[in-house]
Amino acid sequence: MITNRIKTLRFGADQMSQQALADEVGVTRQTINAIEGDKYSPSLEVAFRIAAVFGVGLDEVFNWEPE
């Protein structure tokens, strides 16, 4: 299962909104919401884009746990 820390990182980045992150990444707000809620695993490209917005590595945003 893939989990993520996007919500924490958003609040750490001056309480960035989902819409602001979505605009930076180039997806819809609903997609950011689905990723945060572990309802959707993004493509590698979108995952890298999200990490780049926060200026951190991919492994600091996403975590994979074997089921």
Added chain:
Amino acid sequence: MTNLSYQEKNIWGSLIALFAGACWFLGDAIPAFLAGTPPSPERLAPWIFSIFLAVLVIELAYHVTLSVCARRDRRDERDALIEAKAGRNGYYVLGGGLIALGFHVGIWQLVGADPALNLSIAIVAIVTLLVLAESSHLVSKLVYYRRGV
């Protein structure tokens, strides 16, 4: 309706228009079959075409109104994935239904049923099948948007 995304509002519009058209057609066609007075294929064709046109016009009007009134979201990779998975579900229903229908028509041919009645039933069955396939496509999309994909 307020917490629905643009895509979900679009899907609900299509689903309601589809069900309205299906109820309009099947609500008249099925009682006629049950009463033993099935409509001829010549009568069925313009009937289906006029309902199809009505549904198309209603859907177009709804989608145009929605795109003017609601904030339009761009489509992204999640929308494309949901469309692909829901489309696959719709094709499963269509494919399975066509195989079952072909099997039934084959049985009718074997028992030598009235060919005109056979064609009328086949037309109604195909319309029902198309409605079911499109419904499962649209409902799948709604489920994927709500529960995740």
